[in-house]
Amino acid sequence: MKNEHLKQKFNSTLSCNVKCLKFRLNMIHKKIIFGLFIFGLLGACAAPTAMLGPAYTFTSSGSVVQAGFSYGSSELISAYTGKTPVENLIEITSTENHNIHKQTLESEDFKKLVEKRIQNTNNILKSTNQ
Numbered sequence: 001m002k003n004e005h006l007k008q009k010f011n012s013t014l015s016c017n018v019k020c021l022k023f024r025l026n027m028i029h030k031k032i033i034f035g036l037f038i039f040g041l042l043g044a045c046a047a048p049t050a051m052l053g054p055a056y057t058f059t060s061s062g063s064v065v066q067a068g069f070s071y072g073s074s075e076l077i078s079a080y081t082g083k084t085p086v087e088n089l090i091e092i093t094s095t096e097n098h099n100i101h102k103q104t105l106e107s108e109d110f111k112k113l114v115e116k117r118i119q120n121t122n123n124i125l126k127s128t129n130q
Contacts, residue, residue: 058067
């Protein structure tokens with residue numbers, strides 16, 4: 001009799017744990033399916049995001065003209081260069097174009113400017129020491 005009572009208690013506790021596990025797994029599967037559904041539904045939102053910039057400009061400034069200018073200039077840049085303004089910005093700031101600093105430092109004009117400044121500073125120092 002005691003064994004039957006223990007078996008019944010043990011089975012009820014075990015069955016409760018099993019039910020809880022099944023419920024959690026079921027909920028995880030539902031969340032995954034729901035997430036994939038939402039991802040598929042919103043996957044086509046890439047194209048309309050081009051209007052987010054002008055929409056934000058309009059809501060922050062309240063000016064339709066400024067928002068239109070923002071969108072129009074972006075479209076003109078894209079049509080002229082074949083790249084979006086962000087792609088152009090990335091290209092400009094890439095590491096290949098950082099040689100501008102090197103070219104400036106190695107130029108003759110920069111060398112003449114530095115020599116002239118040194119001479120002016122020396123002249124000022126000589127006049128104050130006398």
